[in-house]
Amino acid sequence: MRLIQLACAAVLPPFVLALPSSERSHSSRSHNLAPRASLSFPIERVPSTRSATSLRKRQDLHSNARVNLHAVSITLGGQAVKLYLDTGSSNIWLIDTDFQCIDIDGHVISKDTCRFVDSGFDVRTAGGAKIDPSFFNTGYAGGEYMIGVGWTSDAEFNGVTIKDQIFGVVDRAHWAGDGYTSGLFGLGSLYTNQIYTNSSTVPVGDDSRVVFPNPVTEAWKQGLSNEYHTLALNRVPFDDEHDGVQPAGYLALGGVPDDIKVTGKSATVPLIKWTVGANGAYIDEQAWSAPDWKSTFTFPGSEDITQELVTPNMDTGASGIGLPTAVHNAYTPQIANTSCDGSGMPPLAWNVNGLDFYFDPLDLLNKQGSNDCYFQGYDAGATGAAL
Ligand SMILES: *[C@@H]1O[C@H](CO)[C@@H](O)[C@H](O)[C@H]1NC(C)=O
Numbered sequence: 001m002r003l004i005q006l007a008c009a010a011v012l013p014p015f016v017l018a019l020p021s022s023e024r025s026h027s028s029r030s031h032n033l034a035p036r037a038s039l040s041f042p043i044e045r046v047p048s049t050r051s052a053t054s055l056r057k058r059q060d061l062h063s064n065a066r067v068n069l070h071a072v073s074i075t076l077g078g079q080a081v082k083l084y085l086d087t088g089s090s091n092i093w094l095i096d097t098d099f100q101c102i103d104i105d106g107h108v109i110s111k112d113t114c115r116f117v118d119s120g121f122d123v124r125t126a127g128g129a130k131i132d133p134s135f136f137n138t139g140y141a142g143g144e145y146m147i148g149v150g151w152t153s154d155a156e157f158n159g160v161t162i163k164d165q166i167f168g169v170v171d172r173a174h175w176a177g178d179g180y181t182s183g184l185f186g187l188g189s190l191y192t193n194q195i196y197t198n199s200s201t202v203p204v205g206d207d208s209r210v211v212f213p214n215p216v217t218e219a220w221k222q223g224l225s226n227e228y229h230t231l232a233l234n235r236v237p238f239d240d241e242h243d244g245v246q247p248a249g250y251l252a253l254g255g256v257p258d259d260i261k262v263t264g265k266s267a268t269v270p271l272i273k274w275t276v277g278a279n280g281a282y283i284d285e286q287a288w289s290a291p292d293w294k295s296t297f298t299f300p301g302s303e304d305i306t307q308e309l310v311t312p313n314m315d316t317g318a319s320g321i322g323l324p325t326a327v328h329n330a331y332t333p334q335i336a337n338t339s340c341d342g343s344g345m346p347p348l349a350w351n352v353n354g355l356d357f358y359f360d361p362l363d364l365l366n367k368q369g370s371n372d373c374y375f376q377g378y379d380a381g382a383t384g385a386a387l
C-alpha cells in the first residue's frame with residue numbers, strides 16, 4: 001500500500017536481498033547471506049478481487065484486478081487475527097469488532113462493504129490498554145483511510161511474545177478489504193507512524209507522533225532476534241489452480257529462513273544508517289538502516305535511453321510494477337499483446353549492481369478474467385520505481 005502522505009518511496013527496514021536466478025542469466029557472483037533466522041513465521045497468500053470500485057479515487061487503478069494478498073497470523077492482546085502484510089506502509093492496525101464502515105465522505109455504510117473478515121479486536125475483552133488520549137489516522141493511495149486510537153499490548157507470533165507492542169485500533173474505516181484479514185501489518189519506516197498522543201480535535205504533527213517500532217523491530221530490541229529480517233516469498237503464478245490459500249513463504253527474524261535455498265545468482269546490497277525522517281522527525285535512538293543501492297531496468301532498446309538510477313520501493317502490499325517514466329515510455333510500446341500466456345511481453349529485467357534479474361512474463365501481467373490480462377506496469381515518475 002502506498003501511504004498518501006509520502007511523496008517519496010517509503011524506506012524499508014533492514015533488508016537482505018537474495019533474488020532467485022533467471023534461466024536467461026549465466027553470470028554468478030559469490031555472495032554472503034545473513035545468518036540463519038532464529039524465528040520464522042509462515043506467510044499465506046490469498047488471491048482476492050478488490051472490486052469496491054466506489055472506493056477508488058484514482059481512475060487508473062484497475063478495480064477488478066486480482067491481487068495477491070500476503071497475510072500473517074498474529075495474536076494481539078490475546079486475540080488471534082490475520083493481518084495483511086505490507087512492506088510499503090508503516091502502521092500496524094486492526095479493526096475494533098464494533099467498527100463502522102464508512103464511505104469516502106465519512107457516512108456510515110454496511111459493514112460488509114469494507115470486506116474485513118468477520119473478527120477483529122474486542123476492546124472489552126482484549127489484554128493491554130488504550131493509549132489515552134490518542135488518535136490514529138492513516139490513509140492510502142487508493143483512497144482508503146481509517147480512524148481510531150492507539151493501543152499497547154503483548155503481541156504473539158507463533159508462541160514468541162513481544163512485550164508492549166503499540167498498534168492502532170480502528171473504529172471507522174473506509175476500506176476495500178479482501179474478506180480474509182482484519183487489519184494491516186506495516187513493515188515500513190517508523191517515521192510515518194500515525195498514532196498521535198492527543199484527541200482528534202488537536203492538529204496532528206511530529207510533536208505529538210507516537211514513534212513505535214513494528215513487531216519485527218521490537219523483537220530485535222527485546223533481544224528475541226538479531227537485527228536482520230528477511231521476507232522470502234514463493235512465486236505463485238495466477239492460473240486457476242492457485243485459487244485459495246497458498247503457503248507463500250516466510251517472514252524470518254534474525255536472518256534468512258532455514259529451508260530457503262538460494263540458487264544461481266544473488267545480489268547483496270549495502271545498507272546505510274538513515275536518520276532524517278520524511279517529515280523532518282529526527283529520532284536518533286531509533287535510526288534505521290536503509291538500502292543504499294541503485295538500479296536500472298534492462299529490456300530491448302534499454303541501452304538507447306537515459307535511465308535515472310532508482311531505489312525501488314519493495315512493496316508487498318500493492319499490485320503492479322512501478323517503472324521510472326523513461327523505462328515505462330520505452331518498454332510499453334513494445335508489448336505485442338497482453339495474452340495471459342505472457343508470450344506478448346518483451347523481456348524485462350531489474351538490474352541490481354550490474355546483474356539482470358528477469359521478471360517472469362506472467363508476473364508482468366495481472367488477470368481480470370480467465371482470458372483477460374493486462375500489463376500491470378505503471379509510470380512511477382521520473383525517479384520512482386516500485387516492485
Ligand atoms: C494535547 O492537547 C492539549 C489541549 O490542546 C494540549 O494542552 C496538550 O499539550 C496536547 N498534548 C500533546 C502531547 O500534544
Ligand SMILES: *[C@@H]1O[C@H](CO)[C@@H](O)[C@H](O)[C@H]1NC(C)=O
Nearest residue numbers: 336337338339342343344345
Ligand atoms: C502475442 O504476441 C506473441 C509475440 O509476438 C505471439 O507469438 C502471440 O501469438 C500473440 N498472441 C496473440 C493472442 O495475439
